[in-house]
Amino acid sequence: MSIEYESLGLPLGEYQLSRADHRRQREADGIAAWVEREVAKAPPWSEEKIREMQELFDSETGPPPWEYMRWRVRLYCGHIQEVERHRRASRPDEGVGADVPCAECGKDPAVIVAFEVVGPVAEPPMAPQVSSRNTASRRGSAGRRTKAELEAENSALRAEVERLRRTVTE
Known part of the structure; x- marks a missing residue:
């Protein structure tokens, strides 16, 4: 699956806020204020419930770092910072x-008005090399090799070492 990452404006360049930027910031401020009012109406949580929720959040590990892309963004307030988003998102201002x-x-929330992809947060680890000599299919029923198998492998390895010595000296 290949994602084409979008860009909008130049975060590091000059930027004039548009009417759409002002509208989106007003909407974000309105949503944040509504959420604060609704949370204020909710009954307070007990210490036990707070601890329970903290344990739940602490146990969630989330995707590994190589699943994220780093983006350079210009915020509504004019400041520039880097944010991380899942690599499946083609823009940092989605969702x-x-x-x-x-x-x-400290402006919270601050709408993203310009952005560009920087690159992956981390590279995925290399897949482990699988040796064809010690595969389970060549082992006995208990996962142990027989004496005859070990002697055959030993002979093959000695022959390979001897062949390599001859090529080095030639």
């Missing part, structure tokens, strides 16, 4: 959590 708090001025 839930698209608006971010600004690390410099």
Whole structure:
């Protein structure tokens, strides 16, 4: 699956906020205010419930780092920062959590107004090399090799070493 990552404007260049940027920021501010009002109406949680939820969040590991892309974004407030999004997202401003708090001025939420992909957060680990000599299919029923199998492998390895010595000296 190949994703084409989009870009919008130049985060590091000059940027003039558009009417759409102002509208999106007003909408984000309105949603954040509504959520705060609704949370304020909810009954307080007990210490036990808070601890239970904390354990639940702590146990969630999430996807590994190589599943994320790093993006450079310009926020509504004008500050530039890097954010990480799942590599399946073609833009950093898609979906839930698209608006971010600004690390410099604290504006929360701050709408993303320009962005460009920087690259993967991490490279996936190399697949382990599988040796064809010690595969389970060549082993006995208990996973142990017989004396005859070990002697045959030993002879083959000695012959290979001897052949390599001859090629080096030639």
